[in-house]
Amino acid sequence: MFALVDCNNFYVSCERVFRPDLNGQPVVVLSNNDGCAIARSNEAKALGIPMGAPAFEYEELFKKHQVKVFSANFALYGDMSQRVMQLLSEYCDEMEIYSIDEAFLNLQGFNDAQLADLGKILRRRILKCTGIPISIGIAPTKALAKIANRIAKKFPIETGSTHIINSEEKRIKALKWTKAEDVWGIGGAHAQRLKKIGVSNALQFTQLSDEYVRKQMSIVGLRLKHDLQGIPTLKIDEVKDKKNIATTRSFDGNFTELHQLEERVSNFAVSCAEKLRRQNDCCNTMMVFLHTNGHRDDLPQYSKNILIKLPFPTNSAIELSRFALDALGKIFKPGYHYKKAGVIVMDLSPDKHEQIKLFENRNPKHIPLMAAMDKMNARFGQQKLRLAKQASGRIWRMKQEQLSPGYTTRLSDIITVKS
DNA sequence: TCTGGGGTCCTAGGACCC
């Protein structure tokens, strides 16, 4: 059996841990730049605020219903996530951290009685130790555990936020209840095609022929079908190192000058370099892109990306910044209002056994230099030590008007409890 | 005025190799 543990309205729940006055209130958390709603409390969902709602379009509604609005505090959410995952890992030998707020547990070896209790135990423990409410779905396969979790979330009172699919009868009932487009792995495009042939729920999907599913949805869809039939097909994946690493941002406003973009792109490259060093990788290829604001049809549009094969693998901030700026120079065109840019590093290879190249090699002095830089920035704060090209953060501005304190990540923000 | 930021996997087709 597998469990899928999912934190309820995770980012909102993180904010509520340190602001219990927000319980029962409509709360939303916005994306970077305070752009869109990326998390909503149940009360906010009930007001009709959809996922991805642009904040400016909903300003009136927020005001009218006194919705509490937060800027994304990813440092806080990442830290809270680690605490939840740490606790979960105590309950099973094998676990897959599927996203910042979800994990699959392999429950091999648990007997029926233990399974029946597990959900309640987990829920109580995580709530007590972190303040985060969770829902648990338990089933013979991962895809079914996903569905069980959905049921637990939808009917918290009836299920106690934990649901088990452990009989054929329950499986059929759950699949019948689940709309095709709500199945994990069936997105908008496939749901539409399925609707056309009269498939509207998960059960009907599992009754399609293997050949049809394979043809329309490739091997991915076929695996999903089998998993939903109760044949364990999807396995627990241990967390692997990333294959691509990206740092991209929209700007608060438009940039027209090359030097403005250079400062941002340099920062993105430095950030990618840090992430590479954290997983002990170098990159061999880099992509730099920029584009104008696609939502503005009154302005000329331009969008371009460029793929650079590096002459040698590296994770040096200095080298990656230089390559990124070279690349940027090749795709920048004056006369446009730029809204977004980014750096993506790919084709990663381990830091250790790097191949010596014939003509050009990474500067070996950068290795101790970067180690020192990481150490200093870890101790004195992000970007205390930076490249000149990264400038002072003058241009770098992200709209973050409702940012909560770094309750668990910054000493000065720790809350005081008077007793 | 304002509209996020990450990731993964699969497939088909083209270019190339012997």
Added chain:
DNA sequence: TCTGGGGTCCTAGGACCC
């Protein structure tokens, strides 16, 4: 008229996830 039979690698595009 007829013109082999394997491969690999890369890329773009499409689909999906949170």
